[in-house]
Amino acid sequence: MDHPVPHLERRFDVELVAATKRYGGVVAVDRVSLRIPRASYCCLLGPSGCGKTSTLRMIAGHETVSDGDILIHDENVTDLAPAERGTAMMFQSYALFPHLSCLDNVAFSLKARGVPKAQRHAKAMEYLALVHMDRLSHRMPAELSGGQQQRVALARALITEPRVLLLDEPLSALDPFLRTRVREELKRLQRELGITFIHVTHSQDEAMALADLMVVMDEGRIRQAAAPREVFERPADSFVAKFIGGHNVLNGPDGLIAVRADRCRLGAPGDQPHIAGRIAAVEYLGTTVRLALTVGDGEGASILLPDELFFANPVQMGEEAVMVWREQDSHPLDLPAAAE
Amino acid sequence: MSASAEPATAAARPAGMAAPARRKRRFRLAPRAISWLQVGPLAFILITFFALPTATFLVVSFWDYDRVGIYPDFMLDNYVELLTTPATYRVYLSSLKFAFIVWGVTLFLGFNIAHFLVFHVRSSAVRTALFLACAIPFWTSGIIRTIAWIPFLGRNGAFNQTLMGAGLIEAPLDFLLFSPFAVIVTYIHLFTLLMIGPIANSLSKIDPALLEAARDAGASRWRTMVDIVIPLSKTGIALGSILVFTQVMGDFFVVKAMSGGQSASIVSALATEIQAMQYPPASASAMILVVFVALMVAGMMRVVDVRKELVR
Numbered sequence: 001m002d003h004p005v006p007h008l009e010r011r012f013d014v015e016l017v018a019a020t021k022r023y024g025g026v027v028a029v030d031r032v033s034l035r036i037p038r039a040s041y042c043c044l045l046g047p048s049g050c051g052k053t054s055t056l057r058m059i060a061g062h063e064t065v066s067d068g069d070i071l072i073h074d075e076n077v078t079d080l081a082p083a084e085r086g087t088a089m090m091f092q093s094y095a096l097f098p099h100l101s102c103l104d105n106v107a108f109s110l111k112a113r114g115v116p117k118a119q120r121h122a123k124a125m126e127y128l129a130l131v132h133m134d135r136l137s138h139r140m141p142a143e144l145s146g147g148q149q150q151r152v153a154l155a156r157a158l159i160t161e162p163r164v165l166l167l168d169e170p171l172s173a174l175d176p177f178l179r180t181r182v183r184e185e186l187k188r189l190q191r192e193l194g195i196t197f198i199h200v201t202h203s204q205d206e207a208m209a210l211a212d213l214m215v216v217m218d219e220g221r222i223r224q225a226a227a228p229r230e231v232f233e234r235p236a237d238s239f240v241a242k243f244i245g246g247h248n249v250l251n252g253p254d255g256l257i258a259v260r261a262d263r264c265r266l267g268a269p270g271d272q273p274h275i276a277g278r279i280a281a282v283e284y285l286g287t288t289v290r291l292a293l294t295v296g297d298g299e300g301a302s303i304l305l306p307d308e309l310f311f312a313n314p315v316q317m318g319e320e321a322v323m324v325w326r327e328q329d330s331h332p333l334d335l336p337a338a339a340e
Numbered sequence: 341m342s343a344s345a346e347p348a349t350a351a352a353r354p355a356g357m358a359a360p361a362r363r364k365r366r367f368r369l370a371p372r373a374i375s376w377l378q379v380g381p382l383a384f385i386l387i388t389f390f391a392l393p394t395a396t397f398l399v400v401s402f403w404d405y406d407r408v409g410i411y412p413d414f415m416l417d418n419y420v421e422l423l424t425t426p427a428t429y430r431v432y433l434s435s436l437k438f439a440f441i442v443w444g445v446t447l448f449l450g451f452n453i454a455h456f457l458v459f460h461v462r463s464s465a466v467r468t469a470l471f472l473a474c475a476i477p478f479w480t481s482g483i484i485r486t487i488a489w490i491p492f493l494g495r496n497g498a499f500n501q502t503l504m505g506a507g508l509i510e511a512p513l514d515f516l517l518f519s520p521f522a523v524i525v526t527y528i529h530l531f532t533l534l535m536i537g538p539i540a541n542s543l544s545k546i547d548p549a550l551l552e553a554a555r556d557a558g559a560s561r562w563r564t565m566v567d568i569v570i571p572l573s574k575t576g577i578a579l580g581s582i583l584v585f586t587q588v589m590g591d592f593f594v595v596k597a598m599s600g601g602q603s604a605s606i607v608s609a610l611a612t613e614i615q616a617m618q619y620p621p622a623s624a625s626a627m628i629l630v631v632f633v634a635l636m637v638a639g640m641m642r643v644v645d646v647r648k649e650l651v652r
Contacts, residue, residue: 060556062552062555062556081555082552082555082556082558083555083556083557083558087556088556088557089552089553089556091549091552091553092549093547093549095547095549095550095552095553096553097550097553097554097567097568098550098572099571099572108554108557108559108567109557109558109559111563111567112554112557112558112559112560112563113558156553156557157556160557160558
């Protein structure tokens with residue numbers, strides 16, 4: 001395993017083999033196995049405490065692996081130091097050195113390798129230009145906006161020419177407008193560089209927008225790892241369906257089912273599947289209107305109606321209503337017990 | 341601001357309740373008066389116990405004196421005499437030598453202890469316990485802690501006895517006590533905490549993610565220390581250095597008790613003059629010492645902006 005198999009095309013950039021992280025008696029990451037194909041954008045998604053950050057830090061080498069193995073480019077890196085793995089990490093708070101200028105921040109890893117000053121500054125300028133920060137190279141981090149700091153942090157990570165870039169909630173500190181723009185840029189950069197990005201986030205929108213491979217985690221385990229469309233259309237279990245949102249998890253005749261909220265309508269009970277309830281809230285969202293329903297035993301469901309459909313036949317809060325959907329839109333969920 | 345809020349509150353209350361509210365309002369001081377009251381106590385202490393005595397020294401340092409009294413005058417003789425006596429330079433040199441040795445050793449010890457406490461001790465209970473272990477000796481007087489070294493370092497003291505008992509030496513070591521060595525040991529013991537405190541304070545403000553970022557970039561421990569940790573703790577280092585330096589320069593008791601008369605300190609020379617009731621020359625030496633230490637501190641402040649640390 002330690003040596004690349006000769007004459008065989010590498011298929012995966014990163015492989016986790018039953019990687020486990022224990023803190024004392026607490027298992028933060030529980031035998032996680034994952035293969036990330038070459039040059040892909042992988043998002044680790046989950047609620048806080050699900051083990052996504054610990055997984056990322058194990059890949060980075062900032063957290064020791066309690067059990068299992070981590071392979072990068074077919075090389076077992078489980079016991080290597082962070083700088084020997086070919087990974088670079090972009091930290092959540094960016095972790096820019098506050099006493100160094102942008103240029104020196106970006107050049108730091110070259111300095112650590114003993115690259116002469118002129119040479120490392122020239123290369124740092126190249127990378128600052130890549131993130132459009134070359135004009136502010138002399139500034140100190142405190143003199144930059146959050147978005148600018150993030151660009152510098154990105155340049156600092158990329159200058160090591162990593163095989164895998166690790167991003168710990170890179171967008172969480174940005175305002176919503178900037179977030180969308182930076183999101184686009186990250187994706188563009190990943191395509192241009194042709195390396196694997198592993199991006200930790202708790203935002204499903206972010207993961208959906210960016211990921212080639214979306215990994216939904218909970219309680220230290222992977223619940224589902226697939227392309228975003230696959231995850232959205234066929235959530236593996238009720239946790240995934242609820243967490244990625246846009247789904248109603250309901251009791252069907254043969255166990256739990258998930259139905260996309262945008263495929264549900266108001267209607268009358270007939271042959272088609274339906275559930276009766278009361279409208280708990282009406283939220284106008286612009287292109288759509290979200291109706292929150294209280295159904296059955298206090299459970300909630302929601303309907304996303306295109307705005308024109310809603311205003312053609314508006315309903316009020318508190319009214320009785322019946323939610324209907326087509327049989328082919330209901331997706332059976334494995335029972336949680338069967339999933340494990 | 342509060343004036344506009346008041347009528348609304350009063351209106352909401354029953355009529356009988358309005359009276360105390362109005363009476364309360366009469367006691368409200370103008371914002372300017374409140375500011376003066378807040379500044380007052382510290383200003384009082386600084387003026388009475390610092391500014392006035394210093395001003396008195398300054399005035400008296402120009403006065404004339406003889407064996408029976410001191411006389412208002414304006415003459416520079418006290419300063420001229422002080423600055424032309426070789427003994428003055430000798431004690432300044434000797435104090436500076438102590439100050440630099442002690443500064444170097446306490447910096448080394450203080451930085452390492454602070455680094456250990458902040459970055460290596462993981463449990464905060466253990467860290468608090470260790471900090472207390474450093475601080476508790478300071479609850480006793482410096483004089484007691486100074487004298488406590490005498491039975492340890494003395495000719496028949498615990499240290500010599502132990503070495504002889506272990507067969508390492510034949511005769512007791514004489515240089516241990518009543519020597520410059522003893523003075524330095526005592527200073528280090530007394531003042532290392534003054535380094536640990538500010539440096540630990542600086543170090544604890546360093547985001548641990550910075551150290552990880554340095555490691556991620558492939559920096560060795562040494563490079564991280566030199567390029568990240570030390571620059572980010574330099575305000576603490578400067579603050580600690582100022583504290584240690586001013587303590588050593590202003591010391592009187594340790595040199596007197598531990599040097600066995602082999603060394604003189606600036607203040608001991610001054611104390612001799614005070615005992616002889618020669619207040620004008622004593623004032624002049626005090627002024628020179630104040631100016632000298634102030635210049636040294638100003639020099640350190642030029643290197644590092646300590647105020648940044650204090651307000652952070």
